[in-house]
Amino acid sequence: MSEPIRVVVTGAAGQIAYSLLYMIAKGDVFGPNQKLILHLLDIPPMMGVLEGVVMELADCALPLLAGVVPTADPAVGFKDVSAAFLVGAMPRKQGMERKDLLSANVKIFKVQGEALNNVAKKDVKVLVVGNPANTNALICSHYAPSIPKENFTAMTRLDQNRAQAQLAARLSVGIDRVRNVIIWGNHSSTQYPDAKNATVDGKSVVEAIANNDYLNAEFVETVQKRGAAVINARKMSSAMSAAKAASDHMRDWFAGTKDGEFVSMGVVSDGSYGTPKDIVFSFPVQIKDGKWTIKQGLAVDDFARGKLDATAAELLEEKEEAMAVCAAE
Numbered sequence: 406m407s408e409p410i411r412v413v414v415t416g417a418a419g420q421i422a423y424s425l426l427y428m429i430a431k432g433d434v435f436g437p438n439q440k441l442i443l444h445l446l447d448i449p450p451m452m453g454v455l456e457g458v459v460m461e462l463a464d465c466a467l468p469l470l471a472g473v474v475p476t477a478d479p480a481v482g483f484k485d486v487s488a489a490f491l492v493g494a495m496p497r498k499q500g501m502e503r504k505d506l507l508s509a510n511v512k513i514f515k516v517q518g519e520a521l522n523n524v525a526k527k528d529v530k531v532l533v534v535g536n537p538a539n540t541n542a543l544i545c546s547h548y549a550p551s552i553p554k555e556n557f558t559a560m561t562r563l564d565q566n567r568a569q570a571q572l573a574a575r576l577s578v579g580i581d582r583v584r585n586v587i588i589w590g591n592h593s594s595t596q597y598p599d600a601k602n603a604t605v606d607g608k609s610v611v612e613a614i615a616n617n618d619y620l621n622a623e624f625v626e627t628v629q630k631r632g633a634a635v636i637n638a639r640k641m642s643s644a645m646s647a648a649k650a651a652s653d654h655m656r657d658w659f660a661g662t663k664d665g666e667f668v669s670m671g672v673v674s675d676g677s678y679g680t681p682k683d684i685v686f687s688f689p690v691q692i693k694d695g696k697w698t699i700k701q702g703l704a705v706d707d708f709a710r711g712k713l714d715a716t717a718a719e720l721l722e723e724k725e726e727a728m729a730v731c732a733a734e
């Protein structure tokens with residue numbers, strides 16, 4: 406059994422964290438032999454609720470959980486952490502414009518980037534879940550210049566899991582038989598869920614489904630709008646599935662992907678697949694020894710090209726707005 410690592414979850418009193426903390430603390434992310442000290446960061450008004458979460462974690466009687474540090478101070482929350490799940494963000498309130506939401510979140514991720522820069526381990530792996538996730542990750546990295554840009558990622562794994570589930574249902578097969586579905590671009594309604602490189606039992610999903618109209622329209626829209634469908638039904642946003650996706654993302658980042666498989670992560674673009682550099686764009690990645698690389702050489706047809714360009718344009722616009730807020734600070 407190795408020394409405990411420190412792992413922070415922000416938004417720790419919120420609904421995603423309520424599922425995610427349990428998954429992390431029972432070993433789903435860092436494995437059954439890795440002890441953990443969980444840092445729980447939230448804002449001062451939530452400290453009472455957070456105390457309840459701390460009680461429940463104790464009552465789970467989890468052998469891997471070596472300590473819990475609840476706090477509202479980013480300097481304490483990010484101290485010496487090896488992994489950071491940035492879940493907490495300002496939710497969209499009634500009457501709030503997209504720009505207002507972006508501006509409120511830029512401020513949060515600036516503070517958290519600075520705190521990571523000052524007190525986290527230099528090889529910390531950061532996953533941003535709080536929306537707008539891609540641009541929040543970019544801002545966070547911008548304010549943490551002593552940590553490599555590659556260590557900041559945004560979550561599109563929930564979209565990938567949704568896409569995989571849709572294809573498995575369509576093909577009437579188990580979820581584990583469908584592989585290599587890709588989410589390109591922004592974690593927003595402009596994302597492009599791409600089944601064209603996906604396989605079922607190693608064979609092409611395109612050939613197995615044999616219905617391009619479905620793959621280009623209904624499939625794409627169902628995945629893009631799945632979050633709204635869950636809100637309509639549950640009256641609250643996706644939480645259990647978001648937590649599972651965050652746990653999948655970080656597990657694969659630490660443990661690696663299997664040979665021949667790739668997963669989707671929002672990472673800083675190097676211009677691959679004709680995308681603009683220096684935006685956080687979701688790409689198919691392969692992971693080895695804790696480092697991701699963008700999977701190269703996949704087919705991008707004209708239909709996909711249009712989708713990639715549209716989601717990139719949205720990310721450039723978000724980046725410009727976010728940088729304007731930073732400059733005005």
Ligand SMILES: NC(=O)c1ccc[n+]([C@@H]2O[C@H](COP(=O)([O-])OP(=O)(O)OC[C@H]3O[C@@H](n4cnc5c(N)ncnc54)[C@H](O)[C@@H]3O)[C@@H](O)[C@H]2O)c1
Pocket residue numbers: 415416417418419420421422446447448451492493494495496513533534535536538560561562563564592642643644647
């Ligand atoms: N990337 C994805 O796929 C994905 C999926 C689902 C939800 N989300 C996003 O995840 C975020 C969290 O969702 P939720 O359902 O848990 O929300 P929630 O409102 O239940 O919880 C959010 C928590 O964050 C806290 N918080 C706010 N500002 C903070 C700050 N500066 N520092 C620390 N904590 C702070 C709040 O107090 C609250 O406890 C939202 O932004 C949501 O849009 C992303």
